[in-house]
Amino acid sequence: MNKDNMHALLSKYRFQCGILLLLLGLLGLFLYVSPQTFLHRRIYVAFMSTIPFPTLLALGLTLLIVAGELDLSFPSIMVISGLSFATVSQTTASPFLGLLAALVTGGLAGLINGVIVVLIGVPAIIATIGTQFFWRGASTLLADGLALNMTELRDTTFHHVMVGRLFDWIPMQTLWCLAVAVLFWFLLNRHIFGDDVRFIGDDINTARMMGIRTDGVRIGLFVLMGLVSALASVMVCLEMANWWPTQGEGYLLLVFAAIFLGGTSVFGGQGTISGTVIGSIIIGILEAGIISAGLSGYWTRLIHGLVIVISVSLYAMAFKSRRR
Amino acid sequence: MMNTGRSFVLLAAVLVLFGTNVFAENSLEQSGKGMKIWFDTGGPVGGTYNTIVQNGARQAAVDLGCEVAFMYSDWSPQKMVENFTKALSANPDGIVVMGHPGDDAYAPFIKEAVEKGIIVTAADTELPGLMEKYHTSGFGYTGVGNYARGQALASEAVNRFDLKKGSKALVWGLKSQPTRGLSSKALIETLEKAGLQVDYMEITPEIDKDASLGTPIITAYLSSNPDCALVITDHGALTAQLENFFRAAGIAPDAIIGAGFSLSPATASAIKSGYVDLVGDGQPYLQGYLPVLQIVLTKRFGFSGLEIETGGGFVHAANVDLIAPLAKKGLR
Numbered sequence: 001m002n003k004d005n006m007h008a009l010l011s012k013y014r015f016q017c018g019i020l021l022l023l024l025g026l027l028g029l030f031l032y033v034s035p036q037t038f039l040h041r042r043i044y045v046a047f048m049s050t051i052p053f054p055t056l057l058a059l060g061l062t063l064l065i066v067a068g069e070l071d072l073s074f075p076s077i078m079v080i081s082g083l084s085f086a087t088v089s090q091t092t093a094s095p096f097l098g099l100l101a102a103l104v105t106g107g108l109a110g111l112i113n114g115v116i117v118v119l120i121g122v123p124a125i126i127a128t129i130g131t132q133f134f135w136r137g138a139s140t141l142l143a144d145g146l147a148l149n150m151t152e153l154r155d156t157t158f159h160h161v162m163v164g165r166l167f168d169w170i171p172m173q174t175l176w177c178l179a180v181a182v183l184f185w186f187l188l189n190r191h192i193f194g195d196d197v198r199f200i201g202d203d204i205n206t207a208r209m210m211g212i213r214t215d216g217v218r219i220g221l222f223v224l225m226g227l228v229s230a231l232a233s234v235m236v237c238l239e240m241a242n243w244w245p246t247q248g249e250g251y252l253l254l255v256f257a258a259i260f261l262g263g264t265s266v267f268g269g270q271g272t273i274s275g276t277v278i279g280s281i282i283i284g285i286l287e288a289g290i291i292s293a294g295l296s297g298y299w300t301r302l303i304h305g306l307v308i309v310i311s312v313s314l315y316a317m318a319f320k321s322r323r324r
Numbered sequence: 325m326m327n328t329g330r331s332f333v334l335l336a337a338v339l340v341l342f343g344t345n346v347f348a349e350n351s352l353e354q355s356g357k358g359m360k361i362w363f364d365t366g367g368p369v370g371g372t373y374n375t376i377v378q379n380g381a382r383q384a385a386v387d388l389g390c391e392v393a394f395m396y397s398d399w400s401p402q403k404m405v406e407n408f409t410k411a412l413s414a415n416p417d418g419i420v421v422m423g424h425p426g427d428d429a430y431a432p433f434i435k436e437a438v439e440k441g442i443i444v445t446a447a448d449t450e451l452p453g454l455m456e457k458y459h460t461s462g463f464g465y466t467g468v469g470n471y472a473r474g475q476a477l478a479s480e481a482v483n484r485f486d487l488k489k490g491s492k493a494l495v496w497g498l499k500s501q502p503t504r505g506l507s508s509k510a511l512i513e514t515l516e517k518a519g520l521q522v523d524y525m526e527i528t529p530e531i532d533k534d535a536s537l538g539t540p541i542i543t544a545y546l547s548s549n550p551d552c553a554l555v556i557t558d559h560g561a562l563t564a565q566l567e568n569f570f571r572a573a574g575i576a577p578d579a580i581i582g583a584g585f586s587l588s589p590a591t592a593s594a595i596k597s598g599y600v601d602l603v604g605d606g607q608p609y610l611q612g613y614l615p616v617l618q619i620v621l622t623k624r625f626g627f628s629g630l631e632i633e634t635g636g637g638f639v640h641a642a643n644v645d646l647i648a649p650l651a652k653k654g655l656r
Contacts, residue, residue, distance in 0.1 A: 034544075034547075034548055036547060036548055036550075037544050037547035037548045040547050042543055042547055042573060042574045043540070043543055043544055043547050045543075045572065045574070046539050046540045046543035046544070046572045046573060047540055049539060049572050050536065050537065050539045050540055050572075051540075053536070136369065136370075137369065139370070140369050140370035143370070144375075144654070145369070145370045145371075145375035145378065145379075145654065146375060146652075146653075146654045147372055147564070147588055147589060147590065148589075149589035149590050149592075149593055149652070151590075151593045151597075236536055239536070239568065240535075240536050240565060240568050240590075241567075241568065241590070241593075242564065242565075242589075242590045244370075244372060244535075244561070244564075245368075245369070245370025245371070245375075246368050246369075246370055246371055246372075246533055246534065246561075247534065247536070248534060249368070249533040249534050250529075250530035250531060250532075250533040250534025250536075250537050251530075251534060251537075253530065254530060254537070284540065285540070287528065287540070287541055287544075288540040288541055288543065288544035289544070291525060291541055291544045291545050291548075292544040292545065292547060292548040294548070300528055301528065
């Protein structure tokens with residue numbers, strides 16, 4: 001590869017290179033500050049057992065944001081899908097049927113979002129704030145506000161397949177999450193669906209004139225987000241052996257932070273799957289790094305904020321220079 | 325004649341007895357009938373702990389015949405004050421507040437409420453200044469004093485598990501919150517007084533809402549501090565997830581003493597599997613039931629505020645089988 005090609009390649013992938021360097025820099029810093037934690041496999045197992053959940057959600061949301069849409073209801077879609085999973089798997093004694101019920105619930109909730117936004121014409125931010133309240137309320141009402149214990153699923157094959165430990169240490173949810181990330185990468189980069197999503201995000205009117213079925217694609221993205229939320233919820237229920245009515249509430253800001261840290265444009269039309277995955281990992285390891293360095297938890301938010309603001313500012317500067 | 329006389333007396337006695345009972349029944353009615361009470365449950369809709377509080381208040385409403393409207397504050401002191409002002413504008417007969425915002429934040433609003441004739445009482449977290457001031461107007465407190473509950477759990481853990489001086493302990497709590505934070509403060513101070521070396525971590529707002537996010541944090545702490553002997557979570561939902569946290573961190577059952585507050589089905593299961601060893605039970609059901617009763621009795625009969633301690637001891641492996649079924653029903 002000659003120098004020009006190398007330069008072009010680096011320029012093309014400068015966002016990904018930048019965020020990867022940030023991740024490596026942080027890991028290096030944590031290794032230096034607290035080697036007793038970051039040289040031990042245990043912390044990485046803990047990361048691999050929890051980071052996949054917000055990452056799955058961030059992957060679904062990345063596609064939506066690239067298309068210029070938004071979904072604030074995914075924490076509530078998680079909770080209603082999780083309730084379907086818990087109830088059906090407990091009444092039928094089949095967690096597989098529970099998974100199907102959760103996916104149907106999540107898909108339907110996503111479809112409802114899509115219909116409200118695309119066919120009725122309510123802006124996504126408003127529509128999904130409404131459905132977020134609706135699904136949270138519905139699940140609390142249906143469960144009578146009580147958590148459901150699911151420890152009986154811990155020894156099932158289903159549990160091992162979904163969130164078990166491969167070779168006794170790799171959490172299965174990491175593999176599922178990677179599979180979804182690869183699938184979404186193909187969708188966004190190697191499939192006509194991805195082109196449609198980008199065109200819609202860039203300029204929906206032009207996309208329409210080009211013959212893209214914009215309504216179908218946008219509704220499809222909301223359904224996909226619903227399905228991903230349901231899958232994440234089932235995994236959280238299995239990992240925690242519990243369903244609880246406030247499940248998912250803590251994910252909202254972290255997921256958005258991961259996506260924007262990963263370089264996805266808030267204006268749509270631009271975003272990468274790899275950026276979102278790395279952004280999720282950075283957000284997922286920050287607090288643990290701060291704690292293991294012996295700093296008080298009070299530092300967490302400050303450093304979260306600092307990393308996000310610096311990163312997105314650098315993106316903005318790079319983006320401006322490109323447009324010049 | 326004698327027989328007729330006796331029959332007459334007997335008949336008269338039966339009539340008097342019957343009549344008295346009938347009148348007595350007519351004169352008694354549900355004491356809260358027609359009353360409206362606004363109740364801030366403190367937590368989010370469907371939160372593990374405040375749902376039990378709500379269940380207690382709902383039962384009191386049924387038993388006493390009053391209406392109770394519930395509010396939710398996501399454990400945010402600011403939202404609690406906002407909810408109070410909303411309740412105030414509805415002009416109910418009584419308002420139940422959670423004391424987290426503290427005396428100073430509530431003072432002007434509670435003054436306004438008392439002047440309007442609205443009975444205010446506190447649950448879960450005490451408001452000592454306001455209680456002293458409005459005690460005669462029915463301002464009471466039902467709950468476990470935050471400092472007292474922290475102190476009790478820490479002392480019990482030290483004594484029960486024979487923790488030696490110099491042992492390391494982690495307290496994961498909400499020290500930064502006014503009044504509510506006294507519990508974490510007491511945990512730290514009591515453990516330190518017993519000679520333990522205490523580390524403190526503040527629960528972030530994200531983990532406060534969704535305990536599942538706490539796994540890497542506890543793993544990171546335990547990796548950096550492998551000599552930690554005791555972990556106390558000053559948070560019901562985090563206590564419920566201690567088993568998962570320890571599993572993810574590769575900690576075997578009973579390798580580290582796990583303790584916390586509030587019994588839930590998941591906590592009961594963790595006690596049985598050996599990951600949680602001690603749970604302080606503040607009997608939140610009573611913290612819902614008794615404030616409603618307080619307001620009704622004050623409104624109807626002018627009773628002054630009652631101070632009721634609901635701390636009901638501890639749940640551990642020896643008594644969990646008795647209490648766990650009630651936790652499943654949202655009563656304990």
